[in-house]
Amino acid sequence: MTGHPTEMEDRAAIHALLLAYGAALDRHDFEGFAKLFGADGHYTILELESAAGPDTGRMMRALYEAGDNFVQEPNFHLFYNELIWFETPDRARSTSACMFMSTPDRETRKLSVMVAATYDDEIVRDDGGWRFKRRTLHPIRNGAVG
Amino acid sequence: MTRFLRFLALALLAIGAIPAHAQRNEARDRADIHALLMAYGATLDSRDFDGFGKLFGEDGVYVGGGGREAKGAAAGEMMRQVFANNPNGVGEPNFHLFYNEVVTFDGPDRARATSMSLWMVPDQATKRPTPLLAGRYEDELVRKNGKWLFARRVVKSVTNRPPEAK
Numbered sequence: 146m147t148g149h150p151t152e153m154e155d156r157a158a159i160h161a162l163l164l165a166y167g168a169a170l171d172r173h174d175f176e177g178f179a180k181l182f183g184a185d186g187h188y189t190i191l192e193l194e195s196a197a198g199p200d201t202g203r204m205m206r207a208l209y210e211a212g213d214n215f216v217q218e219p220n221f222h223l224f225y226n227e228l229i230w231f232e233t234p235d236r237a238r239s240t241s242a243c244m245f246m247s248t249p250d251r252e253t254r255k256l257s258v259m260v261a262a263t264y265d266d267e268i269v270r271d272d273g274g275w276r277f278k279r280r281t282l283h284p285i286r287n288g289a290v291g
Numbered sequence: 292m293t294r295f296l297r298f299l300a301l302a303l304l305a306i307g308a309i310p311a312h313a314q315r316n317e318a319r320d321r322a323d324i325h326a327l328l329m330a331y332g333a334t335l336d337s338r339d340f341d342g343f344g345k346l347f348g349e350d351g352v353y354v355g356g357g358g359r360e361a362k363g364a365a366a367g368e369m370m371r372q373v374f375a376n377n378p379n380g381v382g383e384p385n386f387h388l389f390y391n392e393v394v395t396f397d398g399p400d401r402a403r404a405t406s407m408s409l410w411m412v413p414d415q416a417t418k419r420p421t422p423l424l425a426g427r428y429e430d431e432l433v434r435k436n437g438k439w440l441f442a443r444r445v446v447k448s449v450t451n452r453p454p455e456a457k
Contacts, residue, residue, distance in 0.1 A: 152318060152319070226329055226332065226333075226387070226388065226389055228329055230322075230326075242386070242388070257419060258419050285384055287382070287419070
């Protein structure tokens with residue numbers, strides 16, 4: 146923690162960035178999603194995919210189109226356990242967790258946890274705003290279905 | 292002389308000459324307390340029971356679910372036993388999900404917090420994360436040597452009672 150003069154508003158802005166990640170995916174705004182990574186920010190889904198800058202949006206569009214997220218609606222991200230700390234006034238780190246909630250049963254539309262994961266982030270101030278320099282998603286693996 | 296001292300005090304206030312350690316930064320305190328509440332779950336989830344005990348300092352009291360009570364480092368040992376016994380026979384990985392956090396200050400070095408959690412475990416059949424326990428926390432927090440600690444944390448289970456017979 147740096148205790149710099151704008152720390153409180155920076156925390157609010159970084160919190161908004163973390164939520165914008167899920168909001169963009171939930172409304173299928175993959176171009177808006179990519180802007181959160183700027184020109185060269187890296188997004189890595191461990192054991193699956195990795196991309197940088199505008200390619201992050203294309204990667205997520207492809208993943209959504211290949212899966213059930215366009216049909217098992219509604220679905221959304223639920224974020225929790227967020228921590229933010231500053232390395233300098235213009236660089237921060239964050240860890241947080243998420244459950245992706247979906248409705249696989251078309252009859253009941255009961256909400257189910259489809260994916261649980263944690264995030265490890267490097268975040269930088271860029272042109273006055275905050276963006277991901279590097280985001281790594283660690284899936285929480287529960288093993289094969291018994 | 293009194294007038295001079297009053298003038299000096301006002302002047303020091305005006306130029307922000309109060310020592311850094313004496314200045315209250317509520318935003319920083321809130322961030323530090325939030326980090327303490329998260330560390331409670333993170334240490335349990337990683338089975339770092341020594342780290343868990345340190346969150347209670349030397350004499351902080353932990354009253355766990357079911358009313359079991361321990362103080363300081365013994366709180367870590369108590370939780371080590373709870374997880375070793377695994378009374379619910381749950382699978383791994385399991386983790387805490389925290390929400391509804393409210394922090395209020397009683398003074399510069401004392402605060403209270405209430406918050407809630409779900410303890411998520413893999414469902415045996417589907418493997419999907421499923422809430423096994425819901426809990427509510429009532430905390431008394433204290434700053435010692437510049438660090439926020441639990442002076443007292445009480446865990447209260449949220450129970451639904453058995454289903455009613457039809």
